[in-house]
Amino acid sequence: MPTCFTRLAAGAVSLLAIGLSGTASAQEIVIGAVLPLTGPAAPTGIEEQTGVQFAVDGINAAGGIRGRKVKVIYEDSQGKPDQGVLAFNRLVDLHSTPAIVTAFSSISLAMAPLATRKKVFVVNPAAQTNKLATASPYLVNTIPLVADEVAVMTKYAVAKLGKKAAIIYENAAAGIDARDDFKKAFVAAGGEILADEAVEFGQTNFRPTLLKVAAAKPDFVFIGITVGAPTMADQVAQVPGFPIAIGTTFNRPFSGFASTAGWFHTGIKSGIAPEAEAEFNNQFGTKEMGFFAREYANATQIIFKIIDSLIAKNIPVTGENIRTALFEIKNFDSPTAKIVFDSNTARREIEVLKLVPPGREVVETGTN
Amino acid sequence: MLLLQLLVDGAVSGCAVGVVAITFAYVYATTGVFHVAHAGLFTLGGYIAWWLSGQGLPFPLALMGAVAVGAAVGAVMQKAIYETLMKRRASPLVQLIASLGLLAILQNLVALLFTPNMLQFEAVSWRLSMLDIGPIHLSLPQIWTLASSLAILAGLVLFSTRTILGKRIRAVSSNRALAEITRLRPFDVYVVVVAIASGLVAVPSVFIGVDQAMQPYTSVLVLLTAVIAVIAGGIGSLPGAFIISVVLAVLQNLVLALMPGRWSIAFTFMLFIVFILIKPTGLFQTRLKRAS
Numbered sequence: 001m002p003t004c005f006t007r008l009a010a011g012a013v014s015l016l017a018i019g020l021s022g023t024a025s026a027q028e029i030v031i032g033a034v035l036p037l038t039g040p041a042a043p044t045g046i047e048e049q050t051g052v053q054f055a056v057d058g059i060n061a062a063g064g065i066r067g068r069k070v071k072v073i074y075e076d077s078q079g080k081p082d083q084g085v086l087a088f089n090r091l092v093d094l095h096s097t098p099a100i101v102t103a104f105s106s107i108s109l110a111m112a113p114l115a116t117r118k119k120v121f122v123v124n125p126a127a128q129t130n131k132l133a134t135a136s137p138y139l140v141n142t143i144p145l146v147a148d149e150v151a152v153m154t155k156y157a158v159a160k161l162g163k164k165a166a167i168i169y170e171n172a173a174a175g176i177d178a179r180d181d182f183k184k185a186f187v188a189a190g191g192e193i194l195a196d197e198a199v200e201f202g203q204t205n206f207r208p209t210l211l212k213v214a215a216a217k218p219d220f221v222f223i224g225i226t227v228g229a230p231t232m233a234d235q236v237a238q239v240p241g242f243p244i245a246i247g248t249t250f251n252r253p254f255s256g257f258a259s260t261a262g263w264f265h266t267g268i269k270s271g272i273a274p275e276a277e278a279e280f281n282n283q284f285g286t287k288e289m290g291f292f293a294r295e296y297a298n299a300t301q302i303i304f305k306i307i308d309s310l311i312a313k314n315i316p317v318t319g320e321n322i323r324t325a326l327f328e329i330k331n332f333d334s335p336t337a338k339i340v341f342d343s344n345t346a347r348r349e350i351e352v353l354k355l356v357p358p359g360r361e362v363v364e365t366g367t368n
Numbered sequence: 369m370l371l372l373q374l375l376v377d378g379a380v381s382g383c384a385v386g387v388v389a390i391t392f393a394y395v396y397a398t399t400g401v402f403h404v405a406h407a408g409l410f411t412l413g414g415y416i417a418w419w420l421s422g423q424g425l426p427f428p429l430a431l432m433g434a435v436a437v438g439a440a441v442g443a444v445m446q447k448a449i450y451e452t453l454m455k456r457r458a459s460p461l462v463q464l465i466a467s468l469g470l471l472a473i474l475q476n477l478v479a480l481l482f483t484p485n486m487l488q489f490e491a492v493s494w495r496l497s498m499l500d501i502g503p504i505h506l507s508l509p510q511i512w513t514l515a516s517s518l519a520i521l522a523g524l525v526l527f528s529t530r531t532i533l534g535k536r537i538r539a540v541s542s543n544r545a546l547a548e549i550t551r552l553r554p555f556d557v558y559v560v561v562v563a564i565a566s567g568l569v570a571v572p573s574v575f576i577g578v579d580q581a582m583q584p585y586t587s588v589l590v591l592l593t594a595v596i597a598v599i600a601g602g603i604g605s606l607p608g609a610f611i612i613s614v615v616l617a618v619l620q621n622l623v624l625a626l627m628p629g630r631w632s633i634a635f636t637f638m639l640f641i642v643f644i645l646i647k648p649t650g651l652f653q654t655r656l657k658r659a660s
Contacts, residue, residue, distance in 0.1 A: 040479075040484045040485070171630060196628065197628060197629045197630075198628065198629055198630040199629070202486070202583045202585060202586055203586070204486065204576075204580040204581040204582070204583060204586060205381065205580050207377050208374055208377060208378075208621050208624045208629065209624070209629055211370055211373055211374060211377075212370065212374075212624055212625060212629070215370040227485070227486060228486055228581065230486075230488060230581075231486060231488060231580060231581040234488070234495075234496060235580070237496065238496075238498055238505060238507055239505075240505065
């Protein structure tokens with residue numbers, strides 16, 4: 001009986017696979033995207049999806065890649081690594097996708113060993129944990145990582161803000177990464193850490209930590225938190241004499257508060273051509289093309305550019321060949337960014353931004 | 369000056385935890401249920417007030433709405449879940465598991481209906497107002513937290529000792545079997561007690577939400593501190609639980625001045641373990657004793 005059942009199941013899977021592959025034409029190029037489309041991270045995932053779709057619609061409207069239409073299959077990771085791995089396997093085993101666009105550090109890291117084993121080209125356009133740099137030869141990051149941003153910010157802080165710092169970090173992976181990177185770079189540059197305080201993920205009372213850090217009288221504070229910035233900004237206003245603070249892209253939500261005027265954070269330089277943004281807004285009914293939409297559209301276009309070069313040379317579109325071609329092409333200039341691949345992580349411009357309510361202004365630009 | 373500010377901030381936080389502790393103790397001493405879902409009701413209160421104030425309701429009405437909803441949900445919990453379990457002679461462990469389930473339901477419901485992200489009371493205009501008392505800086509919501517918590521403590525003690533209903537509750541908590549014989553109807557009393565506790569716990573939840581922010585899953589740590597205060601204060605002593613809550617919160621803050629913040633909670637709870645080893649019955653004499 002088990003044998004019959006196994007055969008039946010295998011037959012059903014084969015039929016399903018044939019049926020699914022039959023939906024795509026032989027000339028069609030199929031790529032995958034594993035994004036958090038439901039759950040708490042869905043707002044980000046849906047914005048990322050619009051970016052991918054914008055790139056796909058754009059290339060198809062222009063006739064496809066050398067006449068071959070492009071199709072993207074979306075899988076919902078729900079923001080969970082285990083679901084991301086299942087989605088990865090579905091895309092590769094059922095649809096033979098040579099390239100997959102991913103999102104979130106934990107999910108990308110969970111996929112990395114599979115990408116190596118199955119030789120699938122995985123593109124991470126937004127996650128920034130340092131481990132992504134060496135997670136897999138087949139995983140490339142089109143955005144600099146936390147350590148890269150911290151290096152640029154630290155260089156600016158040592159030169160312009162002083163050599164005595166305090167740290168407030170979130171007691172979780174991203175916060176600890178940021179703390180370690182800053183501490184290492186700052187001490188190496190001759191700086192001194194006067195206080196080093198953790199806050200818990202989801203904490204809402206920052207007053208004791210802020211008071212202690214302010215009492216240490218540092219020249220500035222490095223803040224590495226991913227949630228609770230508006231709450232912390234409110235409470236900073238209630239602590240007299242709190243010094244200015246610096247941080248990375250995670251600190252963007254500190255913008256717009258009177259209490260955080262004069263603070264600094266780094267940001268990845270990411271632009272968009274006005275006509276492309278207008279087209280995007282028209283297609284998706286938005287008022288602007290957000291950071292994630294721009295980055296995901298650009299990352300998808302990078303995949304298309306590589307596939308185009310392979311087809312032009314009559315080379316099969318496989319994950320292995322896409323990876324090889326990436327380093328051969330190396331430079332990927334677009335209105336979004338000038339991107340260079342010397343390694344698995346893109347080299348591109350990182351801006352130091354000063355918070356000037358209600359917005360921010362660029363005070364320096366560096367690269368990783 | 370840092371120590372003084374940390375002490376005052378700790379005392380204010382401690383007063384809020386104190387209300388959670390005395391309301392938890394009130395339920396436990398009367399019904400015998402280890403009501404961990406109280407943390408969920410604490411969370412719910414803040415979100416209800418946030419929603420009501422966002423609908424344009426004046427803050428006092430939003431606060432009253434939160435108290436009313438909390439009381440109603442608490443009463444339903446007691447009537448539908450705990451009473452059913454009690455009548456079926458479920459063990460305290462089963463009641464605790466049911467309470468844990470209710471906590472998970474409440475937290476996830478709040479995350480689902482509102483958001484799992486942090487929320488701030490944007491509609492409350494005075495939330496960032498400050499008051500300087502000498503070298504001490506206090507926000508207006510902190511002052512309200514302090515005042516309302518002390519008022520709730522005094523009110524609950526007076527209610528418990530001076531009113532007929534309060535005395536009836538004490539009678540039921542002292543001896544349920546005797547209360548049944550004398551037609552005090554313990555199950556009805558339990559509903560009233562859980563409703564009172566659930567309504568009152570909304571007050572510090574709302575003021576802390578206004579002062580800081582809200583997140584659906586952070587109330588468990590508040591309840592943990594409150595339960596420790598109840599045990600250390602002497603189970604059944606409302607002022608004891610309140611005072612120990614304040615002491616724990618102040619200690620947590622002051623310890624921060626001496627060591628990195630990540631150690632403050634662990635250090636405070638270690639002190640509690642040492643204390644409970646020395647005095648297992650708690651610090652204060654019990655006033656409300658549950659019948660065995």
